[in-house]
Amino acid sequence: MSFSSLGLSEQLVRATSDQGYETPSPIQQQAIPAVLSGKDVMAAAQTGTGKTAGFTLPLLQRLGEKPRQGKGPRALILAPTRELAAQVHDSVNLYSRYIPTKSAVVFGGVKINPQMMKLRKGLDVLVATPGRLLDLYQQNAVRFNEVEILVLDEADRMLDMGFIRDIRKVLDLLPAKRQNLLFSATFSSDIRKLAQGLLNNPVQVEVAARNTTAETVKQSVYPVDQSQKSALLSKLVRDNSWEQVLVFTRTKHGANRLTQKLEKDGITAAAIHGNKSQGARTRALANFKAGEVRVLVATDIAARGLDIKQLPQVVNFELPNVPEDYVHRIGRTGRAGERGHALSLVCADEGKLLAGIEKLIKKQLPRKEIEGFEPKNNLPLKPKAKADPSKARNRNAGRGTNGGKPGQGRSGNGKPGNAAKSAGRSNNGGRGRAGGQQRSGARRQSA
Template identity: 55%
Template sequence: MSFQALGLNTQLVDTVTELGFKTPTPIQEQAIPQVLAGDDIMAGAQTGTGKTAAFGLPMIQRLLASQQSEHDEGYIKKPEAIRALVLTPTRELAQQVHDSILAYSKNTSIKVAVAYGGTSMGVQVKALKSGVDILIATPGRLLDHAFTGTVDLSKIECLVLDEADRMLDMGFVVDIKRIMQRMPRKRQTLLFSATFSNQVKKLAYDILADPKLIEVTPENITAESVTQMVYPVDKHRKRELLSYLIGSRNWNQVLIFTKTKQGSDELAKELILDGIKAVSINGDKSQGARQRALSDFKEGKVRAMVATDVAARGLDIEQLGYVVNFDLPFQAEDYVHRIGRTGRAGLTGSAISLMSIDEEWALRAIEELLDTRLPQEWLEGYEPDPTIKAQDNRRSSSTSEKRRIKAKSKIHKNRGRNQTKR
């Protein structure tokens, strides 16, 4: 199927052809006609499926038609009256979506701007005052502009919630509701989410009007193009094993996930000491530092980038070959998001997890979510120390026994109180 067959006008078809798009992806094939029809949609799509074009292209076309209609009626739009708003959970995703929308609209009169924290409010205010049709923003910074009166949401025709599941995980639900209170009730709302948790479904039911459900990838399913492997290893030897894998297997572009911001910085420093050029990105770093690190990684100036889940959300890295879970995630769903960074756009990738004995519970949760057993392999020279597991099992048994005795004692005490009361 062609983009023209989906209902896009010749101008936009020429643009996507110029950008190198040949045929629509499954999410684009299903979503574009629905968005052009004016429907609200609830779409299940992971990063790398082409979802930005799925909502961006038809949104631009509808805004162009609306502008033409008002022009014919002699209506002059207020420069600060934004027509479409795209909310994203992170700065990186906001910038990525902005760049894509800017590329899709380059041959039109549509004006695009981006607003997120960590950068100058003044620069954003200047852009907003000059006139914006489509604004891409993170919830917190958008509310800053709303409270100071530098943004007007009263003319919003289309609202997009991109990666809604992550926004809710990050605690943005209250901010999202405050933002929507400033918008007209009559609008088109498009919700995109990699997973549909109960919280996401509740939000969807609250804000969408008779939505069309689109699912191009089964929920919580990892891409078949990604080879997964788990290496059991003692916690204190994880970094040593990671350096060995990167060096001996000549991995040139590796995205590594840690649980904490401090852990990402420390691991990057240790990799550098091992002779591996590495950078880290996390929420404690300035936006400029994060962008420089990402740029160096994309350009091949560094071999490894160590990131936390929040910092890596929305990163679009072409031809990324390897993702490593240095720490298994607290939430099993994050495993799907992490390894979804590789094996994209028809390419293959590898997802490696380094698992210590105290993380076996996390692996079980991931396997339960995926409904499959992940392959495990012991690497010669890095086999886990069996005495550590034995000690851990004894501690676990001792703790369980203490809890059992404590619980039993509590029951007897309660019985005694009840008998006294009688």
């Protein structure tokens, strides 16, 4: 199957060919014809499978079928992060190089006045983060009366980041008659709830099981104590001659600390997170792509929106608190059919997080200890099974009247059993269960 067989114009097919794409991916094969038909679409696929082209190409063709009447925008694409918004805008520019289309991208963290000037010149496609878009609307820099197509890109991430209120505000400002496209990595219950109020009898496209990882990504776990993680990471980078590795931490401060430690070890590194200015984030990413920085240390803000061709390694320096974020993190490697390696440095305190990830992806990740970095506390291969209450009851059955075991009534030696003693104490001085509940309640109130 080729892009032309999907119904795309010669100009768009030529643009995809310029990027080296000859055969559409599974998500593109299903989504492009559905979007071209004018129907609402709800699509989910693993990260790195070409979702952006899946809506950008048919969107551009639909806009090209009739000229712009006013100043637009005619298509509005919402994205959760600055990096993803910039990436989507780059795709719009690449695919529209042979058709007369004007586009712009707006997001926070930079001055708003230059963005306002771009919008006043008129455009066809606007890519935006929700917060900055509403700021521009409130300053009368943008109107939505000409919007024909709305795209929610990485919709599940937008919900995770708390953008639901901003999204609903934007929806209230749009024309009632429009085409709606919802693209996501997963079809969570929250996404389905959002889709019910947004989409009209949508075509559903799902090309992979929910929360699965790409087969092109080799995954492994390196057990190590927390205090030895940075030293192990430096060793892995040096011993394996890694020239480009994306490392994820949980916190912004953790990203900064790790970057400093790597630099002290003679490894060029840069951090990218929400506290960095947009200029600093753009420079760090550009230097990483250019090979001037070997290690890019990021928080989960970069889990979606970093599109780095042939990125060979992703390292989880710390496991994410939310298992689904693991899928998005390692999706930065093994993209577009390339092979990739995702490894996680895991300490004993992260055992529960690892168990949650393995349960989500339905596979046990291989453990590999490095000589000199063996942890003091080993990671469990499998989560501990919960005790069966029925078995506990069976073990306690028959206790009390025989052999002097604790139970109801009297024990075998004629003295009150432990249960009776406990009952007596609970009614004397509030030392029993009721008294304990009162004290724990008082502690909660004073906390």
